[in-house]
Amino acid sequence: MKLDSMYQEVILDHYKHPHGRGLRDGDAEVHHTNPTCGDEITLRVKLNGSTITDVSYEGQGCSISQASASVLNDLLVGKELAEAQKVQELFLELMQSKGKIEPDDAMEEVLEDAVAFAGVSKYPARVKCALLSWMAWKDATAQALADRETETA
Amino acid sequence: MNMPGLLDTEAIRKDFPILDRLVHDGKKVVYLDNAATSQKPRQVLDALSDYYERYNSNVHRGVHVLAEEATAAYESARDKIAEFINAPSRDEVIFTKNASESLNLVANMLGFADEPYRVERGTEIVITEMEHHSNIVPWQLLSQRTGAKLKWFGLTDEGRLDLSTIDEVITEKTKVVSFVLVSNILGTVNPVEAIVRRAQEVGALVVVDASQAAPHMPLDVQALQADFVAFTGHKMCGPTGIGVLWGRQELLEDLPPFLGGGEMIETVSMHSSTYAPAPHKFEAGTPPIAQAIGLGAAVDYLASIGMENIAAHEHVITGYALERLASVPDLRIVGPVTAEDRGAAISFTLGDIHPHDVGQVLDEQGIAVRVGHHCARPVCLRYGIPATTRASFYLYSTPSEVDALVEGLEHVQNFFG
Ligand SMILES: Cc1ncc(COP(=O)(O)O)c(C=O)c1O
Numbered sequence: 001m002k003l004d005s006m007y008q009e010v011i012l013d014h015y016k017h018p019h020g021r022g023l024r025d026g027d028a029e030v031h032h033t034n035p036t037c038g039d040e041i042t043l044r045v046k047l048n049g050s051t052i053t054d055v056s057y058e059g060q061g062c063s064i065s066q067a068s069a070s071v072l073n074d075l076l077v078g079k080e081l082a083e084a085q086k087v088q089e090l091f092l093e094l095m096q097s098k099g100k101i102e103p104d105d106a107m108e109e110v111l112e113d114a115v116a117f118a119g120v121s122k123y124p125a126r127v128k129c130a131l132l133s134w135m136a137w138k139d140a141t142a143q144a145l146a147d148r149e150t151e152t153a
Numbered sequence: 154m155n156m157p158g159l160l161d162t163e164a165i166r167k168d169f170p171i172l173d174r175l176v177h178d179g180k181k182v183v184y185l186d187n188a189a190t191s192q193k194p195r196q197v198l199d200a201l202s203d204y205y206e207r208y209n210s211n212v213h214r215g216v217h218v219l220a221e222e223a224t225a226a227y228e229s230a231r232d233k234i235a236e237f238i239n240a241p242s243r244d245e246v247i248f249t250k251n252a253s254e255s256l257n258l259v260a261n262m263l264g265f266a267d268e269p270y271r272v273e274r275g276t277e278i279v280i281t282e283m284e285h286h287s288n289i290v291p292w293q294l295l296s297q298r299t300g301a302k303l304k305w306f307g308l309t310d311e312g313r314l315d316l317s318t319i320d321e322v323i324t325e326k327t328k329v330v331s332f333v334l335v336s337n338i339l340g341t342v343n344p345v346e347a348i349v350r351r352a353q354e355v356g357a358l359v360v361v362d363a364s365q366a367a368p369h370m371p372l373d374v375q376a377l378q379a380d381f382v383a384f385t386g387h388k389m390c391g392p393t394g395i396g397v398l399w400g401r402q403e404l405l406e407d408l409p410p411f412l413g414g415g416e417m418i419e420t421v422s423m424h425s426s427t428y429a430p431a432p433h434k435f436e437a438g439t440p441p442i443a444q445a446i447g448l449g450a451a452v453d454y455l456a457s458i459g460m461e462n463i464a465a466h467e468h469v470i471t472g473y474a475l476e477r478l479a480s481v482p483d484l485r486i487v488g489p490v491t492a493e494d495r496g497a498a499i500s501f502t503l504g505d506i507h508p509h510d511v512g513q514v515l516d517e518q519g520i521a522v523r524v525g526h527h528c529a530r531p532v533c534l535r536y537g538i539p540a541t542t543r544a545s546f547y548l549y550s551t552p553s554e555v556d557a558l559v560e561g562l563e564h565v566q567n568f569f570g
Contacts, residue, residue, distance in 0.1 A: 037509055
């Protein structure tokens with residue numbers, strides 16, 4: 001059934017048992033919404049130099065948006081910013097592929113559980129859900145870096 | 154199933170080709186998203202293609218036969234709509250592109266009006282917490298631009314307007330009260346009379362958003378005693394791109410135009426212009442001609458079935474749906490739980506399962522519902538929910554489609570259980 005391609009077991013697992021959920025200390029906080037459907041996320045990033053020490057979040061939304069935030073936490077915490085940015089870009093590419101990218105081993109190496117979202121990319125209405133936390137992370141990171149700049153300036 | 158009051162849906166459904174559409178590997182579509190837009194009967198589709206194939210032309214401009222036919226058909230659509238809503242005069246029917254434009258038009262008329270209508274600093278605008286964004290944002294804009302204060306009626310836990318403080322909400326300072334006749338998210342039918350009475354006491358104008366009423370029940374603008382009534386064609390079997398603003402004639406004469414352009418003028422010089430009488434004063438530029446003609450065909454179609462009969466049918470279907478949905482575990486109706494003073498849009502939550510996920514799994518079974526905040530986000534905030542799933546019915550909806558929905562929801566619960 002087609003539904004199973006969207007609701008992979010991995011996604012449902014992350015949805016039911018989210019990783020790293022809850023708001024903790026951070027250098028910047030953003031609030032993003034998906035105005036067409038009401039999904040919301042508040043997300044904080046904590047950096048130590050160029051290392052991401054935490055991404056914490058709280059939100060309400062569908063299984064796809066919630067699972068995606070959980071996967072993001074798994075993938076990005078502990079990474080160097082440059083590396084995290086590559087992960088983010090690859091995930092974005094996968095989500096914008098309209099189902100045309102079949103993740104290979106190299107991709108799975110980078111995206112790990114996030115390759116399970118490949119099926120979601122076939123559903124335009126849901127792509128935004130999957131990207132919500134990733135866009136929030138990008139925004140929060142930019143903000144944290146900008147704040148740091150103004151402090152040292 | 155024997156339910157007195159139902160229409161002969163077998164016959165009606167033959168008029169709607171799309172209802173035979175198969176989706177997702179051969180499943181018959183169960184279309185329960187009528188509050189978003191209705192399907193269109195063959196009669197409307199034919200009127201559209203007939204116009205384009207036989208007499209497409211601009212209106213009010215040519216002397217040739219095509220232009221005359223197009224003008225006659227466009228103006229005859231106005232006659233049909235005037236009759237459909239029992240307007241005292243056809244000249245009170247303004248064509249717009251949708252209900253949103255109709256409501257924006259009123260807000261702008263009042264913002265640029267002279268006394269006594271002018272909305273300005275020191276005056277007040279009243280709306281309600283259950284409005285569609287189309288009846289919130291135009292008033293917020295007007296309030297921000299003029300300095301007038303925006304006030305609103307809150308909601309009761311049962312999904313109805315809280316009118317207990319009506320005398321404090323609508324006051325001598327109120328210039329305009331704008332509210333929805335039937336809520337697109339809660340399904341509530343609002344008590345027009347009580348609001349109109351208070352508005353008239355203080356001399357405020359009354360605007361009614363009838364977008365979810367015009368398609369589903371007899372609409373009589375004289376009985377409503379409102380000053381303006383807005384609705385949208387695509388929810389009432391008509392095409393997209395056509396809406397209506399009805400306004401009382403003397404107001405339309407007094408109030409200034411909003412959009413300027415061709416068609417709405419009498420004479421133009423480089424220094425100033427004079428305007429055509431209403432409704433043309435408010436219809437700048439080439440109007441949506443085919444769409445108006447299509448809406449004319451739609452109201453003919455609805456009238457041939459009878460709005461009383463459509464309302465009765467939907468009342469039965471809504472009652473049945475509420476009863477069946479009540480038996481679904483963890484399902485909570487957001488809005489009135491009985492069919493009294495209630496339209497055919499039913500919003501609900503299903504345990505912790507997000508409406509997006511509910512809608513997706515229903516879609517896989519061919520069942521089309523709407524999920525989200527339904528352009529009425531303040532309602533979701535009021536009830537502390539991020540979104541709802543909404544099933545909404547129309548004249549072609551059947552009890553077996555309600556059954557399909559209920560079975561579909563069981564499937565959703567199993568899937569996420
Ligand atoms: C109550 C209500 N008002 C206004 C509108 C706006 O209609 P439209 O989008 O056609 O302008 C809608 C439709 O969604 C509605 O349900």
